[in-house]
Amino acid sequence: MKTWLALAALLAVATAVAAAETVAPSAEAAAELDRCLARATQAYDKLHAYAAVVTLQERVRGKLLPAEKIRSLYVKSPTKLYCRWLPGGAYAGLQTSYVPDRDGAKNLSALPTGFAGLAGVERLALDATIIDKLYPHQHRINDYHLGFTLSQIQTAVAKGKASGKMQVAAAGVDSTSLAGRRLRIFQVGYSDNKADGLPYRRSVLGFDEETGLPLWIESFDFEDRLYASYKLGSFAVDPAWSDDDFTLKKLASGADERK
Numbered sequence: 001m002k003t004w005l006a007l008a009a010l011l012a013v014a015t016a017v018a019a020a021e022t023v024a025p026s027a028e029a030a031a032e033l034d035r036c037l038a039r040a041t042q043a044y045d046k047l048h049a050y051a052a053v054v055t056l057q058e059r060v061r062g063k064l065l066p067a068e069k070i071r072s073l074y075v076k077s078p079t080k081l082y083c084r085w086l087p088g089g090a091y092a093g094l095q096t097s098y099v100p101d102r103d104g105a106k107n108l109s110a111l112p113t114g115f116a117g118l119a120g121v122e123r124l125a126l127d128a129t130i131i132d133k134l135y136p137h138q139h140r141i142n143d144y145h146l147g148f149t150l151s152q153i154q155t156a157v158a159k160g161k162a163s164g165k166m167q168v169a170a171a172g173v174d175s176t177s178l179a180g181r182r183l184r185i186f187q188v189g190y191s192d193n194k195a196d197g198l199p200y201r202r203s204v205l206g207f208d209e210e211t212g213l214p215l216w217i218e219s220f221d222f223e224d225r226l227y228a229s230y231k232l233g234s235f236a237v238d239p240a241w242s243d244d245d246f247t248l249k250k251l252a253s254g255a256d257e258r259k
Contacts, residue, residue, distance in 0.1 A: 023169040023170065023171050023172075023187065024169060025167035025168055025169045025187075025189070026168070026169065026170070028170070029168040029169050029170035029186065030166070030167075030168040032168075032170055032186075033157070033168050033170075033186050033188065033205075036184060036186070036205075036207045036212070037153065037154060037157065039207075039212040040150055040207060040212050040213055040214055041150065041154075042212070043211055043212040043213050044146060044147060044150055044213065047076060047146075047213075047237060047238065048075070048076055048077075048238050049073070049074060049075040049076065049237075049238050049239060049241060050073075050074055050146065050235065050236060050237050050238070050239070051071075051072065051073045051074075051234070051235075051236045051239045051241075052071075052072055052232040052233065052234060052235045052236070053069060053070070053071050053072075053086070053232075053233045053234040054068075054069070054070045054071075054072055054144070054230060054231070054232055054233075055067060055068070055069050055229070055230075055231040055233065056068045056069075056070060056144070056229070056230055056231075057226065057228070057229045058137060058138050058227070058228045058229075059221065059225065059226060059227050059228065060136045060137065060138060061136070064225070064226060065090065065136065066089070066090045067089055067090070067229075068085060068089040068090045068091060069085070069086040069088065069089040070083050070084065070085055070086065070089075070144075071083070071084045071086055072084075072144070072145075073239070073241060073245055073246075074145045074146070075241060076147065078100070078101050079098070079099070079100055079101075079142075080097070080098070080099050080243075080246050081096075081097065081098040081099075081141070081142060081144075081145055081246075082095070082096075082097045082245055082246045083095065083096045083097070083141060083144070084251075091135060092113070093112075093113030093114075093251075094110070094111070094112055094113060094135075095110070095111040095248050095249075095251075096108055096109065096110045096111075096141050096248075097109045097246045097247070097248055098141065098142040099246050102246075103123055106125060106126050106127070107123050107124065107125055107126065108123070108124050108125075108126055108131075108140070108141060108142060109121055109122070109123055109124075109248055110122050110123075110124055110248075111248040111249075111250070121248045126140050126142065138228060146213060146214070146232070149214060149217060149230060150213075150214060153203075153205065153214060153217065156188075156190055156198055156200075156203065156219075157188070157190075159190065159191075159196060159197050159198050160188070160189075160190035160191060160196075160198070162196075163190070163191040163193070163196040165189075165190070165191040165192065165193070165196070166188065166189065166190050166191065167188075167189045168186055168187070168188050168189075169186070169187040169188075170184075170185070170186055171185040171186065171187050171204075172184075172185060173185070173209070174206065174216075177206070177216065177231075178206075178208075178215060178216065178231065178232075178233050178235075179233065179234075181208050181209075181210070181215060181235070182208070182209040182210070183206035183207065183208060183209070183215065183216055184206065184207045184209060185204065185205070185206050185216075186204070186205045186206075186207075187202070187203075187204055188202060188203045188204075188205060189201065189202045190202060190203070192222070194222055199221070199227065200219040200220055200221050200222070200227040200228070201220055201221060201222045201224065202219070202220050202224075203217065203218060203219040203220070204216070204217070204218045204219075205217055208235070211235070211237060213235075215231070215232040215233075215235055216230075216231050216232075217229070217230045217231075218230075
């Protein structure tokens with residue numbers, strides 16, 4: 001029970017978007033979270049594509065990896081995903097694209113930087129062990145899109161409810177952490193018990209008031225360490241795109257945008 005007794009104080013300081021003052025779990029907050037999740041699901045169902053700069057940090061095999069900044073473009077149907085790791089983060093300059101209609105559903109195209117990129121674009125099987133060795137992540141890159149993230153949130157909430165231990169606190173609105181976005185923040189404690197089937201104990205969820213989508217997600221493991229953090233900045237719904245945007249090309253040195 002100690003998690004729930006300390007929930008407000010613990011979560012309020014755990015993230016930059018948490019509320020400045022103590023907030024208590026409540027049934028009203030849980031109901032509001034359900035409404036936000038329903039709205040997010042409807043918004044995602046209507047969405048055709050989006051572009052974002054994703055700030056990503058994960059703990060893999062117990063080790064917290066450096067933060068990454070990724071410029072991404074995602075098209076929902078037919079599925080297309082382009083990612084470019086930006087300067088200043090892990091894997092800077094790496095480009096990947098996932099286009100099942102072009103490469104097959106189990107393959108990923110990659111264009112590394114430096115010496116590794118001299119051979120040009122590589123096609124890698126998604127289950128290739130070299131991906132885990134060179135680019136360790138919790139998931140394969142084809143899963144790093146809002147649809148997958150939303151499904152992960154829904155699964156965590158469902159398991160938390162099933163455990164009978166989930167508690168939710170509404171922490172107000174944050175208008176500073178993502179430029180131009182107002183995020184409705186929830187502090188969610190799922191369970192203290194790993195046997196309930198969750199890889200993490202609690203999350204901070206930020207739903208964008210304009211789009212209804214979850215653009216800020218931080219989860220913490222059972223030792224209360226950061227497990228994963230996903231923040232979608234420069235977010236644009238249904239941007240213009242062409243098939244060429246998913247063709248990997250060598251970029252000019254220091255370039256920040258695709259040409």
